[in-house]
Amino acid sequence: MKVIELHDLRFCWPNQASNTLSLDELIVMQGEHLFIRGASGSGKTTLLNLLAGILTPNRGQLQVLEQGLTQLSPAARDRFRADHLGIIFQQFNLLPYLSVLDNVTLPCEFSKRRREQVGDVSATAIRLLEHLGLSTPMNTRAVTALSVGQQQRVAVARALIGKPELIIADEPTSALDTDTRDHFLKLLFSEAEAQGSTIIFVSHDPQIAHYFPRSLDLQQVNSR
Amino acid sequence: MILLKLTLLSLWNRRSSVLLTILAIAISIALLLGVDYIRKEAKASFLSTISGTDLVVGARSGSVQLLLYSVFRIGNATNNISWKSYQELAANPQIAWTIPLSLGDSHRGFRVLGTNQDYFRYYRFGDKRTLEFAQGQAFAGVFDTVLGAEVSRKLGYQLGDKIVIAHGTSTVSTALHADKPFTVTGILKPTGTPLDRTVHITLEGLEAVHIDWVAGTKISGYSISAEEAVKKNLQPKLITAFLLGLKTRTTAFQVQREINHYKREPLLAILPGVALADLWQALGLFETVLRIISGFVVIAGLVGMLTTVLSTLNERRREMAILRAVGAHPYHILLLFILEALVLTLVGCLLGMLLVSVLVWTAQPWVIAEYGFYLRTWLPDSSSLGLITLVASLALILSLLPGTIAYRRSLQDGLTIRT
Numbered sequence: 001m002k003v004i005e006l007h008d009l010r011f012c013w014p015n016q017a018s019n020t021l022s023l024d025e026l027i028v029m030q031g032e033h034l035f036i037r038g039a040s041g042s043g044k045t046t047l048l049n050l051l052a053g054i055l056t057p058n059r060g061q062l063q064v065l066e067q068g069l070t071q072l073s074p075a076a077r078d079r080f081r082a083d084h085l086g087i088i089f090q091q092f093n094l095l096p097y098l099s100v101l102d103n104v105t106l107p108c109e110f111s112k113r114r115r116e117q118v119g120d121v122s123a124t125a126i127r128l129l130e131h132l133g134l135s136t137p138m139n140t141r142a143v144t145a146l147s148v149g150q151q152q153r154v155a156v157a158r159a160l161i162g163k164p165e166l167i168i169a170d171e172p173t174s175a176l177d178t179d180t181r182d183h184f185l186k187l188l189f190s191e192a193e194a195q196g197s198t199i200i201f202v203s204h205d206p207q208i209a210h211y212f213p214r215s216l217d218l219q220q221v222n223s224r
Numbered sequence: 225m226i227l228l229k230l231t232l233l234s235l236w237n238r239r240s241s242v243l244l245t246i247l248a249i250a251i252s253i254a255l256l257l258g259v260d261y262i263r264k265e266a267k268a269s270f271l272s273t274i275s276g277t278d279l280v281v282g283a284r285s286g287s288v289q290l291l292l293y294s295v296f297r298i299g300n301a302t303n304n305i306s307w308k309s310y311q312e313l314a315a316n317p318q319i320a321w322t323i324p325l326s327l328g329d330s331h332r333g334f335r336v337l338g339t340n341q342d343y344f345r346y347y348r349f350g351d352k353r354t355l356e357f358a359q360g361q362a363f364a365g366v367f368d369t370v371l372g373a374e375v376s377r378k379l380g381y382q383l384g385d386k387i388v389i390a391h392g393t394s395t396v397s398t399a400l401h402a403d404k405p406f407t408v409t410g411i412l413k414p415t416g417t418p419l420d421r422t423v424h425i426t427l428e429g430l431e432a433v434h435i436d437w438v439a440g441t442k443i444s445g446y447s448i449s450a451e452e453a454v455k456k457n458l459q460p461k462l463i464t465a466f467l468l469g470l471k472t473r474t475t476a477f478q479v480q481r482e483i484n485h486y487k488r489e490p491l492l493a494i495l496p497g498v499a500l501a502d503l504w505q506a507l508g509l510f511e512t513v514l515r516i517i518s519g520f521v522v523i524a525g526l527v528g529m530l531t532t533v534l535s536t537l538n539e540r541r542r543e544m545a546i547l548r549a550v551g552a553h554p555y556h557i558l559l560l561f562i563l564e565a566l567v568l569t570l571v572g573c574l575l576g577m578l579l580v581s582v583l584v585w586t587a588q589p590w591v592i593a594e595y596g597f598y599l600r601t602w603l604p605d606s607s608s609l610g611l612i613t614l615v616a617s618l619a620l621i622l623s624l625l626p627g628t629i630a631y632r633r634s635l636q637d638g639l640t641i642r643t
Contacts, residue, residue, distance in 0.1 A: 046641060049638045052638070052639055054548065074554075078548075078553045078554075079551065081549075081551050082550065085242075089549070092542050094546070095234075095235050097233045097236065097237030107550045108549075109225075109226035119350070126410055158550070172504075
């Protein structure tokens with residue numbers, strides 16, 4: 001299955017002269033984890049916002065999971081994102097007022113599909129957290145008491161819960177030291193593969209590229 | 225459901241500032257409800273200053289003026305009623321009882337009222353309550369006096385004390401009826417009416433102190449002692465006003481008309497309930513001012529809430545991006561702010577209601593002891609619920625401001641986390 005398929009994509013912010021993003025073609029198959037490299041300002045975040053259905057392109061075709069996003073209403077795109085996408089941010093991924101467990105199960109509150117996919121929501125969340133090396137006693141703790149590395153693993157658990165087909169990660173390792181980063185990536189890969197999710201990983205750090213079967217330099221591809 | 229959970233947990237997470245906001249709302253709500261309550265209680269109390277009396281009769285003047293001097297002991301009568309006319313009118317078979325009132329003297333700033341025992345028998349106030357004695361009993365002798373609750377409390381009089389009344393109603397009176405002192409034989413329980421500030425004496429006593437006076441001054445070189453005075457004819461020639469009760473209330477208008485058309489002298493009979501309502505209307509401005517003030521206090525409370533919510537907008541930007549990432553619509557974000565305002569307002573309202581009822585409840589025993597005024601327990605009624613609904617709707621409208629800002633930002637920011 002094609003996880004992403006885009007042709008002739010153009011995006012320009014309302015009061016800017018040139019296109020922020022200009023991609024002629026990109027096809028990502030299921031399991032084909034993609035590393036997207038690009039310095040800041042290269043349109044990384046714009047691409048992620050497009051893939052997540054937050055923004056819509058000015059021109060071109062954009063299909064995620066063989067669904068044309070441009071044909072959907074904003075509300076339908078939000079529902080699509082809730083159902084099929086897991087998103088990991090650079091840092092501050094978690095809601096400070098929710099427990100670790102509630103943070104992980106949050107996508108199931110907004111997506112019926114993912115809730116049904118999971119069955120027992122809290123049991124699944126506990127299992128995911130365990131796989132990611134976070135023991136049960138931590139689950140009821142305040143997220144602010146966790147280290148950055150632990151917080152990022154909680155964010156992975158949240159992105160993975162309910163088996164979304166696509167995981168979008170926006171520089172999730174930039175705040176981690178090298179050892180933690182490698183450990184984090186290994187866990188991310190093993191868990192995503194275990195449930196058949198495809199990872200789109202964005203970073204400015206070229207050292208990570210070798211973990212991925214495929215990588216893309218946005219600056220080179222972006223024709224403007 | 226999840227939105228309510230998120231709202232509550234988010235509020236709990238910010239509990240110290242949230243608590244202050246709720247407190248500000250609670251206090252303003254308590255003030256609003258309290259003012260509404262006091263207004264209603266004051267009106268009820270005012271309108272029941274006198275009850276059970278069908279007509280108040282005095283010399284012809286304005287109805288409010290008659291009410292003011294006969295019931296509220298404010299101002300003076302322009303003219304008097306002759307004892308003869310009073311006797312003639314009181315003989316009307318439709319009249320069940322009358323209470324003569326004679327005003328004009330004072331005791332250390334408190335009005336002196338000359339009357340008879342019928343006053344203690346027939347006078348009603350509030351919810352048809354009768355006058356009760358805290359100590360002693362009604363006067364029997366010519367120089368006996370019964371004090372209102374406030375008179376005895378303020379001046380510290382006990383049963384058996386002797387008091388001297390002053391001629392006229394000026395507070396710094398020099399013309400004293402010093403030769404004929406009165407003995408306190410009774411002290412009334414508080415009534416919460418002008419009666420508490422009245423010194424009651426007999427009509428005969430009032431006549432006796434003026435026996436050696438002519439046209440407002442003591443006749444020099446001529447004096448009659450108290451003992452001698454008692455032996456003289458002390459039947460008054462004039463009274464200021466009288467109250468009357470009818471056998472059947474339906475004849476009130478008929479009797480009123482008869483009195484108003486009385487040939488011997490120009491008189492005025494008024495229905496006290498109507499005159500009281502007229503007077504309250506005239507005092508209506510006071511009511512409006514109270515309402516306006518409490519309205520502004522509530523607005524201040526809500527603006528305080530708005531400020532708190534607006535100030536959190538920036539720190540919550542990240543929270544909004546996370547929620548958007550897990551699939552929240554922008555209108556979920558808007559709803560989150562509306563829910564937050566509603567929760568704050570509702571908790572504030574509940575706390576405010578609790579505050580009012582606790583305040584009224586604690587004030588009750590003190591008010592009844594001090595003013596003889598029975599405060600009804602505060603319970604939410606239709607007007608207070610209406611006020612609360614109004615406040616909640618106002619909060620809802622105000623919450624649209626931060627809600628809309630957050631909505632537009634979450635559309636703009638998308639998954640970009642700005643901190």
